[in-house]
Amino acid sequence: MAIKNTVINIKDFGAIGDGVADDSLAFRNAITFVYNNYTNLPNYNGGGNGNRRAMYQIYIPSGTFKITQAESMMPSTFTTPIMGVSFVGNGKFATAIDFEPTVAGSFLLSNNNCFLHLLFRDLSFLANTTNANFMKSTSTGAAQNYVFDNIAWGGTWTYGLQLLGTNNNSEFSWYHSNINGSWDTFFYIPNSVGRSGDQFVNYNFYAPNFEVSKGTFINAQYGGSINIWGGSIMYYAGGTGGTFFILGNTIHNGGAERFMCSGTRIELPNANCRMIDSTWSTGSITFISVDNSSQQFQGIGVTGGVNSIFRFGSESGATVTFIGCVLQGKHEYRYARGYDRDARATYINCEFWHYRDAASFITLVNENGSNFKAGAPLIKFDQCRGMPQTNQNKYIFDTTLNWNLKKFATITKKILRIVSWENELPSQAGGNISEDVWIPIGSVITSVQVYGYPSSAGGTTSTTPGWVFTLKGSDGTTLITATPTSNNPSLGMNVTQAQNFICDTDLKRHLVFAANTTVNAAAKGYCLVEYIG
Incomplete structure (x- = not known):
């Protein structure tokens, strides 16, 4: 057939696109034509390396194109590397490819270390059987650099992309992808037999919408360097769920063990759903x-259980960080x-909906x-807060966590300030004779100070004797008793008591700062509790 430009229309190869006729042969003929009609990149100073360059873009117009034969869009029998093949539709939902394979386990595309710098744009891929898989990519160095731009997948599938081989299969990007329906796994790097390499890296998802009844979004048993920016990742409320991110195996090569998810909305509707394992x-x-x-799934009976698991095993584990979540x-x-590993995790400026x-x-x-309790990870929480509720600020x-189990641990000394309303000490006049607070369990209080401003610095002018302030644990332990200088409140007070009080029960960590009934006037001041943990 005569081709007059660099864009070929799948209908020129006999495709019908009515959703009824089998267009398998048309797609096989189109990719064969592109594979056989190429030019070579120039080879200068190492650039280009003489690689074969595809000369034609495969255009798929509006319609539903039914395919029943495996590998119709990309056969594994093609093995000579070629770069720059493009499949372009007329719109994400205008052009649909319906894969209905007759043989279980079939893949629509199978790249056998042949195609690199692939582009898929403005297409939908549909399937309605667990026989169906989207793409198998096997690489020993050539298969790499795929772009999926404005692509949708829907229906019932086993695997989306399955990556095999020993090297590369790297540099993949998805832009505004919709992944719906039911899956085993959308993006899968299996722990395959005979694998000798780990250089599967740099997978970037921009504003993905993974919204399914069941299935795993990413399962990386090898490789890594995975980035997700924005988007929505969720399980349907009536579905069976699964685990969104599975990061498997233990030791990976350097540069192949990094995962980052930023600005993404994640919905976990029931106890069968997990964010990461x-x-x-x-x-x-x-x-x-x-x-x-998600407001719909905030009931603790629904999603208050474990939804993220980090298995460090006998090593240090990945450093785990949550920021602003x-x-x-x-x-x-x-x-x-045991004690010879430095496992750690950090939560910074996060809010926790189910726990105080x-x-x-x-x-x-x-x-x-x-055994080996010293192997517990150090887990640090900084500028975080617990479940939204009345008196949320009372729970520090x-x-x-776990600093007291470690052989060596760097911890931060903290100072808790306790006051009543308007930066005053508790009093009868202020209407609050006491203030209470829960500090973290396991903390060790090392010092307590009670300070009252003298009248010359804006403190009370009362001279009534008998004022007494105490800080106690709810177990009855008195940590400090403070009285004004010379028993005269107008002279202020500054009382400090060293402590070694271990808050290892709920009663001990529940502190009550109180005034006696003689404190009958407002007094400017504060209580400082210094603790570690």
Whole structure:
């Protein structure tokens, strides 16, 4: 046939596009034509390397194109590398390819270390059987650099992209993709037999919409360096759910063990749904400004259980960081190694919808039973807050968990300020004879100070004797008793008491700062509680 320009129309190869006729042969003929008609890039100073360059773009107009034969869009029998092949439709929902394979386990595309710098744009891919898989990509160095721009997948599938081989299969990007329906796994790097490499890296998802009844979004048993920016990731409320991100295997090559998700809305509608399950033994896992507090699913009976698991095993594990996130449910950390590893996680400026304190939010599992407790990760919470509720500010969330189990641990000394209304000490006149607060369990109070301003510095002018202020644990332990200088409130007071009070029960960590009934006037001042933990 005569081709007059560099864009070929799939209908010129006999495709019908009515959703009834089988267009398998037309697609096979089109990709064969592109594969056989190429030019070579120039080879200068190492640039181009003489690679074969595709000369034609495959255009697929509006319609529904039914395909029943495996590998019709890309056959595994093509093995000589060629770059720059493009499949372009007339719009994400205007052009649909309906894959209905007659053989179980079939792939619509199979790249056998042949195609690189692929482009898919403005297309929908549909399937309605677990026989169907979208693309198998096998690379020993050539298959790489795929772009999916404004693509939708829907229906019932087993795998989306399955990556095999020993090297590359890297540099993939998705822009504004819609992934709906039911899946086993959309993006899958399996722990395949005979694999000798780990250089599967740089996968970028821009504003993805992964909204399915069941299935895993990303399962990376090898490789890594995964980025997700924005978008919505959710399970349908009536579906069976699954785990969005599975980061598998343990030790990966350097540069191939990094995961970042930023600005994404994540919905976990029931207890069968998890955000992440990782067994990475090194590397980094980071969530930034991620929100999974969907109003519809805030009931603790629905999503208050464990929805994220980090399995450190006998190694240090990946460094886990959450920054500016709103989180539901619990996070679980599993470990098996002793004191000679430095496992750690950090939560910065986060809000936790189901729990008032960090110890309730975290579940620890020692996979060696009672042994090796020193292997528990250091988990730091900085500028965080617990479940929205009345008196939310009474529960101090910031802490470093498990510092008291470690052989060596760097921890931060904290100072808690306790006052009544208007920066005053508790009093009968102020209407609050006491103030109470819960500091993190396991904290150790090292010092307490009670300070009252003298009248010369804006303090009370009262001279009534007998004023007494105390700070106690709810177990009855008195941590400080403070009285004004010379028993004269107008002279102020400054009383400090060193402590070594371990807040290892709820009663001990519940502190009450109180005035006796003689304190009958407002007094400017404060109580400072210094603690570690």
